[in-house]
Amino acid sequence: MPAARRSTAPAGRPPVTVSFAGFNRAWAAWIGDRLERHGMRVAFQRWDPRAGTPLEDALSDLALAEGTVLIVLSDWYIQLGPRSHEEWNAALRTVVADRQDKFAAVSITTNALPTATAVFGAAELADVGAREAERRLLARLGIEPDPHAEPEDDGGGPRYPQEQPRVWGGVPRRNTRFTGRENLLADVYHRLQQAERGAAVCTLYGMSGVGKTQLATEYVYRFGSEYDVVWWVAAGERTPMRQRLAELAPALGLSTGQEYGERLRAVRDALRRGEPSNRWLLVLDGADQPEHVADMLPSGPGHVLLTSQNREWSEHNTMMFEVPVYTREESIAFVRRRAPRLDRAEADQLAEALEDLPLLLDQTAGWLSDSTMTVDEYVELLESGADAEVVRVAHDFPMTYQTSWSILQNRLAEAVPASVDLLRLCSFFAPAAIPVRLLREIPPGDLPEELTGLMNDPLLWNQAISKLLQYSVVRIESHDVTADDASPGGEILYMHRMVHQTVRALMPDRQQAEYSRVAQRALAAADPLRPTDTRLWPRFAELAQHLKAANVLVSRDPDVQNLVLNVLRYMYLSGEYRSGLKLAERALTAWRELLGDTHPRIWDLSYHYANLLRATGDYAATEALDRVVLDHLRETQGPRDLDTLRAATGLAADLRGLARFEEALELSATVLQGYTELVGEQDSRTLNAQNNLAVSLRLLGRYTDSLALHRRTLEARRELLRPRHNWSLFSEIHVATDLRLLGRYAEATSVQEHSVRVHRIVMGNDNPQTLRAEHNLGLCLYRSGDRAKAGRLLGRVLERSERVLGETDPLTLMVAVSYSCFAREHGSLDQAREIGEQVAERYLFQLGAAHPYAIGAQANHALVLRAAGERQQAMLLSEEALAGMRRAVGPDHPWTLGCALNAAAARNFSGDPEAAAELGRDTVTRATATLGLHHPLTLSGQIALAADLRGLRKRQEADKLEEEALTGLSTVLGPQHAHTVSARSRTRPYWDFEPQMT
Structure with missing residues (x-):
């Protein structure tokens, strides 16, 4: 807002806070000026509540302002967000209805407003003259007019918004859907206001379609009331630009002849002197060639605003303001105004696909507004390159993106032809991040003639890059090379996706095939070759994103095909399963058509595809x-x-x-x-x-044999590969798992704690193998008795597994089983039940009812039911799980023995200690033979059997068995371990089913 004039109001008089939408700034400035002339203190509050903020909260916050809150009601004020009339009606009835003395309003629209705005008793200012508007404003606030107030037309304050400046020419129609850019508009305004005489020149620059002209238009309408002269000039061509400037002479009332050169000199002189007015604004739109425009810039007391794609204006003493693409919130708000039928999620999806470029958002949303096509279908159509057929050209953006880009490309070709060649080559790499190193290291023999000179001549290369940067076609960033030379570094080119797509669309077919081959060879030459080496994963990630753009799947080149296979292996090892499956499926289709169903490459590809599918x-x-x-x-x-x-x-x-x-x-x-x-x-x-x-x-269930073999494998891998190789680390997980399953909890925890630290360093926090390591550590801690730490770790691993891999991934289900068991005993029984039921349903759907994982999940659920007091159902489920596990893995498997331990407890609780004891004896006998006398499951079976015998009044046998088991638990786990303490207090033991890595 402009600086407030010094108020003549008494110091104690409460102020008026003017609440306005940025779109209506001119009205707020005029209202504030008139109130100050009549002795009021005025504060300004721009209305722009954050997305997602309830309207009631935003209005309540506004009510905290001192004094009266005067709302400038308009279509824009109501729609910001956007918000529906229903939301407004509810909020006004809740917040304003009981505080009418706090709020007042003026209405500057003739359109229908929410019915509840009647609570404001708004003064109608639309379509009335300045004097009447001022009278109504003062009357609404109960202010007696000051007879000594300065007149409206003294030239010292903002002009009445419905009155244009005296000279107004060529300004485009205002875009009523203009969105956001508030800070940028404010920055430009304040820089122009604060600039010294003759230096108030600002350049709005940015890529094609970013909305520079729209921003300049909004600036004119938002701040135009502060100027006496506003003149808009299309500055794309020098001669028409000079003629348009010359037309300002008669508009200013200058006495000149008919010759436009004479008129032009008179205009420049009048602007320099500030006569007939020193409050002038000249807009030069599309000034992309500074050499044709710079000498025409007027000096003087007024302001000059330029729009350009050319960064070279920084060499001509102008203040530079880059116009970026919309923020995502701006994009969503804009799309929902342009296509009201789209909800927030759909608007977000469209904005993501178009990378928040305003011109494309306007034209695609305009088409969608009248179409029944879903956003998913539309995005698919856009990605296929059909965007020219599915846009709607609006008055606000009268040129399609393809047309505007063609004009710029022709300009680039005339200035530095090599820049277009470079741009075409870049279009066969992914637009998000193109490593300059990949381009510069293309083998010379793979280059077409037009690119040979570009790559071999550093001067020509720099000229081409500079020209693309100059017109905001690309941007370039430098990334430091890390100490590990396998990590990507150097300069990275960034190109907007629609620039990328449009350049490709305008290329002849022959040239497309040639440039595609060059990109394929460049990627193959950069293949790191060892996808099992975690140190090379950043290189593979860098290459993977470019495979689709380079059309690698149509290449018969063995090196290019090897690159595809290596990338698939990297995706499998790094946990990029979804991306890997998509690539593998596309490759199978393409290679079968290209090579035939029985080509050796098909078997190689099938191996990698199966790995990803199995994962x-x-x-x-x-x-x-x-x-x-x-x-x-x-x-x-x-x-x-x-x-x-x-x-x-x-x-x-x-x-x-x-x-x-x-x-x-x-x-x-x-x-x-x-x-x-x-x-x-x-x-x-x-x-x-x-x-x-x-x-x-x-x-x-052969845990001892498994441990011996895993230890041999671990030592051999450490020697052959290296201790920090991902396969060596995987062997550490296996060793720790076997130790834990054998009841050697302290050893398992020691191994796994160290392994987790190394996993996080080498493979990253969210790699599936790291998640496996952390999951196993959580179980080691749990079995060791550190339940608080175990619970926190298992909860974090579950959240990350669901986020990274999805809720139905095998690893996620394994972690969910563990966390559900923990929650049953030490957290929320309701949460344990919810998670357990979800896991059981998913195992049943994915693996079938006869799979031991589905049966084990059923056994765990029986424990939840028992804890919830549903003992009859728990017993039935425990017996079903025992029978099912016997069929699935046999009577002597540890999983079956665990189910038997739980089923015996259910029999005891249901009042059948004889059946419980019979099953208990059999379980202890089999566990001793399978796992050994001192395994925790065997000892738990003895504790449980002792309880059953005690129920049968066989106290002597029960006491002897219990004493032996307690001695064993104290020896194996320690006298203060949770399991030992629990057994000593005669708490019935149970067994949790745990799915294993396959």
Whole structure:
């Protein structure tokens, strides 16, 4: 707002706070000026409540202002947000109805307002003259007119908003959907006001379509009442620009001849002298060629506002203001005004697709407003390049983006042709971040003639880059190279997605094919080659985003195809499962068409695809895929071929996921023998096979055998690879898991705590392997008795797993099972029940009722029901889980023994100690044989059996068994461990089912 005039009001008189939408600033300035002339103190409050703020809260905050709050009611004030009339009516009835003495209003619109605005008793100022408007304003506030007040037309204050400046020419129609930019408008205004005479020149610059002309237009309407002369000139071409400037002479009343050169000189002289007015504003729109415009800039007391794509105006003593794309909130608000049928989420989706570029938002939202097409369908259409067919050209943005870009591209081609060649090459990389290093390191033999000179001539390269920067076509940033030279660094080019798409669309087909090949070769040359090396993952991430833009899937080049396979391997290891699946599915379709169904590349690709699919838990689909591949390779290459063994490795993993553990063990042993014979014991492939065999042993409950094999694998991997290699770290998780399952909780915790710290450093906090490590640490802490720390860690891992991997991912379900069990005993029983039921439903849907994970989830749910007092249902469910687990994995598996422990407790609680004792004896016998006399599950079985025997009045046997178990627990876990203390207090033990890694 302009500086307030010194008030003549008594110091104690409360002020009037004028609340206005930025769009109506001119009205607020005039109202404030008139009130101050009549002795009132005035404060200004721009109305722009944050998105999501309830309207009641915003109005309540406004009521905190001192004195009367005068609201300048307009369509814009009501719609900001946007807000519906229903919201306004509810808020006004809640906040204002009982505080009418606090609020007053003037209305500057003739359109219908929310009915509840009647509470304001607003004075109608629209369509009346200045004197009448002033009278109504004062009357509404109960102010007696000051007979000594300065007159309206003294020239010292803002002009009445409905009266244009005396000279007004060429200004575009105001955009009633103009959104945001409040801070930028204010900055430009204050810089112009504070500039010294002759230096008040501002340039609004930015890329095509960013809304520079719209911003300049809004500036004119918002602040135009403070000028006597406003003259708008299209400055794209020098001659028409000079003629338009010359037309200002008769408008100013200058006495000149008809020749426009004479008129032009008279205009420049009049503006310099400030006669007939020193309050003038000249707007030069589209001044993209400073060399044609700079000598025409007038000096003097007035203001000059330029719009341009050209950053070179900084060399001509102008204040530079970059016009960025909309913020996301601005984009959403704009789209919802342009297409009212879209909700906030749809507006956000459209803004994301168009990267918040105002011109495209206007034209696409305008088309969507009258269409029944969904935003999903529309975005898909945009990504296919059909945007020229689905835009609506509005008066506010009268030129499509493609048209405006074609004009600029022609200008670039005339100035520095190499800049267009460089831009075309860049369009075959992803627009978000194009490493200059990739472009500069393209092998010379892969370059077409027009690019050879550009890449070999540093001067020409710099000229091309500078020209693109000058016209805001790209921006460039420098990124430091880290101490690890595998991390990306150097200069990065950024290009708006629609620039990228439009450049591609305007290229001839022949040139597209040629430039695509160059980009493919550039990416292949940059392939780091070792996706298992976590130090190289930043390089793979850098390349992965460019594969689609470069059309790599249509290439027959073996190096390009290897890059695709390496990126897929990286995506699998780094946890980018969704992106990897999309790439693999597209690649399978493209390569089958390109190479045929039985080409060796198809089998390579199928292996990576199956890995990604298996990681998401779709074991049935991967088994079908892997069997086809394995049968083909066995037939064509034999059973002892390396490709055949790799396919068999995948099938064994599928079998583990499907709980066909014996089959998986047999096949894993065969694979290990094959690799040992073909490549030796110390090859990484052999060690991977050894790891997989150990996993199969664990899933069969053979924890001691699994630990021994995992320890051998860990030591070999540390020696062959390195201690911080991701496979070495994975072996650490396996060793700690086996230790924990064997009841060696302290050892397991020690190993896993160190491993988690290294995982976070090497692989990052959200990598699936890091999440596995943290999950296992949470379970180690829980079993060790540190329940508070375990609960916090398990909760954090579950939240991150759901966010990173999704709620149905196998790892997320594993963590959810653990957290549900923790919540049942130490948190919220309701939360435990909700999570447990969700997990049980998902396992049932994904794996089927006969899978041990679905059965185990049922066993856990029975414990929740027992804790909730639903003992009959808990008993039925426990018995079903026991029977189901026996069928799934056999009577001696630890999972079956755990189900038996719980079922025995349910029998006891239901009043059948004989059946409980019978099951308990069998469980202790089998647990002793399977896990050993001192395993926590065996000892828990003895404690439970002692309780059943005591219920049968067999106290001597019960006491002896209990004493032996307590001694064992004290020895294995310690006398103060939670399990030992609980057993000593004769609290019945239970068993939680825990899904295992497959």
